[in-house]
Amino acid sequence: MAVGATVGPGRRETPRDARPAATRAVHSWWTTWWPSLVLALPFLAYVWRVVEVEPWFWDYGQHAAVIDRLQHSLTHPGNPLLDLPEGSSPYYTPFTVAAAAAGRMLGLTAFGTLKACAVCNLALLLSGVCRLTRVCSPSRWAPPTAMLFTLFLWGPVGFLWAGFHNAFSLALNAGFPSCFALAAALHLWVAAAHWARAPRPRLLLVMVPVAAVTVISHTIAGVGAALGCLAFLARPLLRMPNTQRLQLLAAAALCTAMVVAWPYYNVLTLVGSHQLDRVHVRAYEDIWGVYGFGALGLVAIAGRLRRDALDPPALLAGASLSLVGYGYWSGSYTLSRMFVFAMIALQVALAVELVTWWRGPARARSAAVVCAAACAVGVWAQSSPLVWLAPPAERALAQRVLPRPYARWPHLDWAASHMSRGDVVAATAKPLNHLIPAYGMSLVSPAWPDPALSPKEAAARYRALRTVFTPGVLPQVRHRALARYEVRWILAAREQKPLFRGVAGIVAVADGPGGAVLYKVG
Known part of the structure; x- marks a missing residue:
């Protein structure tokens, strides 16, 4: 039958796409993701330019030391900081082992390896944000909006902390294990959401090693990954048959066994440790200045809770903020890192709701103006690394206009x-x-x-x-x-x-x- 021929009274056959299947798949992918790529690729290029100027600071030397020891000996690296040949370290993770091995094969130094890791981790993180947002919204404009919010919708004060996903921190610390673990957690949540919709044992078998790698690479990120998975599985858990619940329990047991079997260090021994608490007190200081604009996401969370009491982003935000509060009350200040997962939940929820509001009444679009203004302030607050990229003749002007960055540390x-x-x-x-x-x-x-x-x-x-x-x-x-x-x-x-x-x-x-x-x- 010819294309467009009549097949019944008043009916016509739908024209077929004569293009090859591969061409159609590429076109569909590009149509879906080009807005996200327009934002992600320039930011990746910006971070690469920043890491090229070697903005060493705080624990950069420690992470480089971990890579250095593993490049020297993968089997007996010793303690990365002290003269303890038989010692080990929780910083020897699947991420650092793989990075050191790859850097050694490519002939990269420890610092060069961290530079390459920065771009790889950032690409993994941004893709995780986009995929997570697509789970919550079919709109192709929701992922780039969420990406913009996760990078800049923080507060009017720039904050530098490894494992935080604001633009300032990512420009300097994207090569660290904490960034990798956060990115892995996002992809794990996406897999959990897919499994909740279509429980397949094969997908669960993929999730188990990803979860174990996340926990070993960064223990607090492992806690956040677990909370996110529970948030996306909360409603299905109430309805699924017991056989699927047993599958989840078996997967959790297997993940725990893989974590314990990690040969370099048993990270479960860190549970209850308070050695890093005094370092993390700073993350509780100036909460409004650092996280203030994230409060805009509470409006979106409230709307989503009215529609669904078990909304995953709302559950994740509530659980993460509860741990943040407990950490402040109990003195377990390391739990301040749960701000990261609360902020992601708030930022993604706001992006999804904002895209929906934009199609509604004109007065609802005023929310977009407020968010745009907050993002503009956030862009300025997170822009201090641009001072290093300014030409020498323009650097004095950049220092007057932009937030002043810290002094870069010299080589030794x-x-x-x-x-x-x-x-x-x-x-x-x-x-x-x-x-x-x-x-x-x-x-x-x-x-x-x-x-x-x-x-x-x-x-x-x-x-x-x-x-x-x-x-x-x-x-x-x-x-x-x-x-x-x-x-x-x-x-x-x-x-x-x-x-x-x-x-x-x-x-x-x-x-x-x-x-x-x-x-x-x-």
Whole structure:
């Protein structure tokens, strides 16, 4: 029958698409996702330009040290920060092992590997945001709106913290395990939503290793991943047969077994640990300035709850905020990281509702104006890395117009060139103590809390390090502290130089940027 021929009274056959199936699939994919790509690709290019200028800060050196130790030995890396050859670390995760192996095959340094990981993790994260939003809305405009909100709808103050998905943090910390774990959690939620609609054992078998990798890579992200899965499975759990409930229990048991079987470190031993709480207090400071615009999502959550008391984003936001509140009340400040999952739920819900409101009455579109204004402020608040990308002639103007970024940390090649891999270094000043482990050296006391170190051992190492850098200490007492941990080098900042001037057995070897000095011991 010819195309368009009559097949009945008043009826015509629907014309067929004569294009090959592959062409139709590509066209359908492009039609669905091109708005998201228009936003995602420029942001990926921006992050790549930022990581190229090497904005090292805080725990960047620690993560580079983890990659460095694994590139040196995948089977016996030792502790990444301390001279403990038989020690291990919760930072040896499936992500860091795979990244180190890939970096070694490609001939990348530890820093180069983290740069490549930044782009890969960011692509995985943005695709996770888009896929999660599509689960909640069929509109092709909802994913790019959600992406815009997750990057910029935070607060009027820029906030830098690893594992947070605001644009400022991602520009500097996208290569870290926390970003990978967050991205994996998003894709895990999408898989849970698909399984809830069509329970297939094969999909469940894929979800189990993804969940285990997420938990091992970042324990708090694993908690968020579990909450998100429960949120998307809450309603199906009430209706599904017992056989499917047993499948979920078996999957959870298998995931736990895989986590426990991880050969480098049993991350379940971190449950109840408070070593990192004092570091995370800062995430509770200035809640309005950092997270304030996320409150706009509460309006969307309220509307979704009126329609469905078991709405997944609403359940996730409520559970995450409950843990945030418990963390503040109990002093378990590490739970401040659950702000991340609360913000994602609020931002995605707002994006989905905003696309729906846009098709409604004209007065409902005023919500879009409010969100656009909040995003504009967020773009400015998160824009300080642009100062580093400005041409030298325009940098002074950029610093006046944009939020001022922190000072970039210098390389330590000038000091590392005198040392040998594994040498123990005494240092207390930033960035010296944060970056030197990335060059293959060990510290007396970790610059960042090490959950693998017992509190007693951590206190003893800290006391020894303080002895080395305390003014007026007797030379024999200082040398005894240095000898205890076989210290071969001292890295001192400008203000610490008088402590070692004229001290027998401590000789200046090299001068570095900012007045830093490298001393050789013995």
